[in-house]
Amino acid sequence: MTWQGLLDAYRDYLPFAGDIRIISLNEGNTPLIQADRLSGLIAPGAGLQLYLKYEGLNPTGSFKDRGMTAAITQAVYEGARSVICASTGNTAASAAAYAARAGLRCVVLVPEGKIALGKLAACLAYGAEVIAVEGSFDDALNLVRQIVERQPIALVNSINPWRLEGQKTGAFEICDQLGGRAPEWHCLPVGNAGNITAYWMGYRQYGRGLPRLLGAQAAGAAPIVEGRVVERPETVATAIRIGNPARWQQALQALDESDGIITAVTDAEILDCWRLLASQEGVFVEPASAAGLAALRQQIALGAIDPAGKTAVVVLTGHGLKDPGVAVEQARRPRSLPAEVEALERYLVNRE
Numbered sequence: 001m002t003w004q005g006l007l008d009a010y011r012d013y014l015p016f017a018g019d020i021r022i023i024s025l026n027e028g029n030t031p032l033i034q035a036d037r038l039s040g041l042i043a044p045g046a047g048l049q050l051y052l053k054y055e056g057l058n059p060t061g062s063f064k065d066r067g068m069t070a071a072i073t074q075a076v077y078e079g080a081r082s083v084i085c086a087s088t089g090n091t092a093a094s095a096a097a098y099a100a101r102a103g104l105r106c107v108v109l110v111p112e113g114k115i116a117l118g119k120l121a122a123c124l125a126y127g128a129e130v131i132a133v134e135g136s137f138d139d140a141l142n143l144v145r146q147i148v149e150r151q152p153i154a155l156v157n158s159i160n161p162w163r164l165e166g167q168k169t170g171a172f173e174i175c176d177q178l179g180g181r182a183p184e185w186h187c188l189p190v191g192n193a194g195n196i197t198a199y200w201m202g203y204r205q206y207g208r209g210l211p212r213l214l215g216a217q218a219a220g221a222a223p224i225v226e227g228r229v230v231e232r233p234e235t236v237a238t239a240i241r242i243g244n245p246a247r248w249q250q251a252l253q254a255l256d257e258s259d260g261i262i263t264a265v266t267d268a269e270i271l272d273c274w275r276l277l278a279s280q281e282g283v284f285v286e287p288a289s290a291a292g293l294a295a296l297r298q299q300i301a302l303g304a305i306d307p308a309g310k311t312a313v314v315v316l317t318g319h320g321l322k323d324p325g326v327a328v329e330q331a332r333r334p335r336s337l338p339a340e341v342e343a344l345e346r347y348l349v350n351r352e
């Protein structure tokens with residue numbers, strides 16, 4: 001059977017009506033990549049089985065497609081003509097794509113000036129109405145929550161329960177890809193905490209064992225770690241630049257039930273792991289996506305996680321091309337040479 005998207009693949013685990021028409025872009029079924037070089041770097045000699053769940057390979061370049069296929073499918077079933085969301089970018093791009101596919105009007109609210117270029121470009125290409133809100137993500141989400149009380153427009157932020165239904169399939173896939181078992185550690189970035197909540201739902205429902213959860217917040221946007229709302233969240237990892245997570249309580253519950261850990265990682269630690277993922281394993285992600293690895297490395301170094309013989313999955317939530325600005329800022333400038341083979345040869349030999 002060819003893959004026709006995660007709602008089709010995991011239909012028996014999802015609470016949709018029997019006659020539903022699925023809106024899909026064949027999302028899901030993303031690779032679980034074994035990362036031996038990184039394992040050797042963060043836990044030398046420990047025999048840590050480290051895997052990268054590369055969610056940047058979903059149709060719009062982030063895990064948001066898992067939830068969006070479900071939310072848009074249900075919205076269409078309920079007769080919606082338009083959808084709205086607040087977003088740091090990836091939810092917006094995903095909503096825009098699935099709305100286009102379903103023939104719905106799509107309005108997205110983004111914090112002014114804070115959206116990565118690849119995400120904005122995608123929203124515009126898919127034909128969404130993009131509104132830059134003079135405020136933070138949290139302000140934009142407040143607006144969305146209010147407008148859906150006044151107007152007949154479907155909300156597709158992760159406070160929409162169908163988003164979590166779709167996203168929980170990530171846990172099913174990981175268990176299937178590991179040969180029918182959960183890993184010991186499941187590591188991921190935490191912004192609004194929809195994904196950590198959804199993964200925990202998924203592992204519990206699937207019954208293939210339970211991992212311990214390791215959540216990573218950026219140090220400048222770590223409300224759950226600090227136990228207080230952060231008024232002006234700041235981090236290079238724009239996808240997790242959130243000061244008041246919508247699913248705060250559920251995240252705490254998932255962490256508690258899994259005997260998990262939530263920790264803050266600095267932008268320097270995030271960028272270091274972002275670079276390692278690309279340079280050591282050939283996996284290019286957006287900065288927020290490297291936070292899970294940064295947290296795992298930090299906790300192993302602190303002795304809070306014993307990596308010996310363990311299996312850890314790190315979820316890489318979004319593709320590197322989402323944020324070309326950061327990639328270019330962080331990179332060395334390309335070398336320029338005359339178009340002569342001697343010049344190229346001199347360069348190659350001198351670099352040895």
Ligand SMILES: *Cc1c(COP(=O)(O)O)cnc(C)c1O
Pocket residue numbers: 062063064090091158189190191192193194195196239240286288289317318
């Ligand atoms: C949305 C997003 C996150 C955060 O997920 P939450 O469900 O909000 O915790 C992390 N990384 C990327 C790339 C995202 O798009």
